[in-house]
Every structure is written in C-alpha cells, then in structure tokens.
Amino acid sequence: MTIRFTKMVAAGNDMILVDHRNQALAGRESEAARSACARHDGIGADGLILLEQDPEVDFRVRFFNPDGTEYRLCGNGARCIPYFAESVGLGPGPFRFRTGSGLHTARTVEAGVAAVTVPGIRELRTDIPVQLDGHACRVDWGDIGVPHAVLWMDRPVVEVPLLLWGPQLRGAPAFAPEGTNISFARKIARDTLEIRTYERGVEAETTCGSGSCVVAMLARRRGWVGEEVTLIVSGGEALIVQLPAAPGGELVLTGPAVAVHEGSFGFPPRNLKG
DSSP states (O other): OEEEEEEEEETTEEEEEEEOTTOTTTTOHHHHHHHHHOTTTSOOOSEEEEEEOOSSSSEEEEEEOTTSOEESOOHHHHHTHHHHHHHTTOOSSOEEEEETTEEEEEEEEETTEEEEEEOOOSEEEEEEEEEETTEEEEEEEEESSSEEEEEEOSSOGGGSOHHHHHHHHHTOGGGTTTOOEEEEEEEEETTEEEEEEEETTTTEEEOOHHHHHHHHHHHHHTTSOOSEEEEEOTTSOEEEEEOOSSTTOOEEEEEEOEEEEEEEEESSSOSOBO
16 A cells, blocks of 8 residues: 655644545544654654544544654644645645644645644643652643643753653653653743753654644743743744733744655555655
8 A cells, every 4th residue: 555645844843634524534544643753664754643634624634653652632743733734735835733732724825834723721730740860840830632741941951961851751750641842942932932842752852833832832831932932942933922911811832844755655554655
C-alpha cells in the first residue's frame, strides 16, 4: 500500500500530513505514526497528522506522536492545515475543522504564515510544588486539550539543561499518570517571552504551539502580558498568541508553516520516494 504525504515545518516542528479521507490506515494509525516518524528508517518527524471526513464541518484532524500515541491538539500542526487542505483539493480557506480538543478555524495569513483558533483554556493552576534535581520548586500548569506546565526562568532559556530537566518534570507525581508537556520560559520584555519545550510522546525538545498558548495565558495571569503575546521559540522564530478578552474564549495562534517535501511511502514506510 502506498501512502502520499506532505511534510511541513511550523516554527521548528516537522509534521507528516496525510489525506486520510479514504481510511487506508484505519486501525493501524499508531503503527503508521511510529514507522513514518522514525528519524533513521522512516520519513522522520515530530508527528503524524491525518485529515479525515467529518459530516458537520470541513473535515476532522487527528494528531499522533512518534511513539504512536494519539493526542488532542498540536497548535503548530493545526497551522499547517490551510496549506495542506488546499493542496488536496478542498478549496480555498478559511477552513472549519474538528480535533480532539474541539472546533477550530484556520486560514493562510500570507505565504508561509497561517493562523488557527484554539478553544479556550480548560483549567489553569499556579505554584504547583515539584522536585527538580532533588530541590523543591514550583511550576504553573494549564489544560488546553493537552496538559502543559511551565517553569519560569530568571536566566536565558538557552542555558536550561532541557534534556535533563524535561523528563524529570514531564513525569512529576503532580502530573501522574499521564504526565505533561513542560516549557521553560522567561519574560524578556512587556508582552514578549522566550520559550523552550520538552514534549511528552516525542520525549525531546520541540516547539509547541498549544503549549505556547497555555504559557501566554499563564503569563497574563501573572500580569506580565496583555492580549497579544510574542513567544520566541528555539531557532529564533516567533509565535503570536492573541488572548481572549473573557475567560474561556478562543485564542488565536499565528506563525510560520511551510511545506518542505512531498512524496509517498509504502506501509510500513520502508520504500521512500522523493
């Protein structure tokens, strides 16, 4: 079986997108994600995104980690959707689509830049006690369909030993049993943060769009930002988060999203074609 794909990069996250309206991978989606996302003997990516039929909106979108687990929302991946939907013949956007976290509207802002609405934050918590390297510290946390914690830093985030600290906080007892994504963030100016993220399921550093939305909301709770927040991610690219005026309202995430490769793979993906 041959599966066509488009590979896209959104603020450092690379994603494999598949038009799955024919359900060719039904029942084997997790296996396909593990194989396709493998860096050495697959295509290599931070995640697999499937576009599927939905009778009530333009389509449904599903997200899979490289370990095969399905999750509700990838903000950076969702920004890839307008380009990909148009490329498979679904017409010009904006598009209304469903994910595990709710309904979204996505559109192309300009070449290489897209925006997507994100459902309101379900819950925010601050000052959660955790242990890091045997010492007590506190993190903030929010649920946007996926859980995301943040440790606020008083030094540049480039100095964070992310691959040491990330796994410790990702699996902290406070977030058991599912664990959490964890960001390390610092305020660098009014309405501007820098951020690095360790993502569960990927078990590595990524740039997390949905997590950036949570971090922006938590920064506003602490009084550091207004209604539009710029987050500088690893690599120096910027994500813009427009926060809702009222609690529970939609957020808007804007940032880069570009296609870098189109091809096909046999399933399991061993026979890669350019």
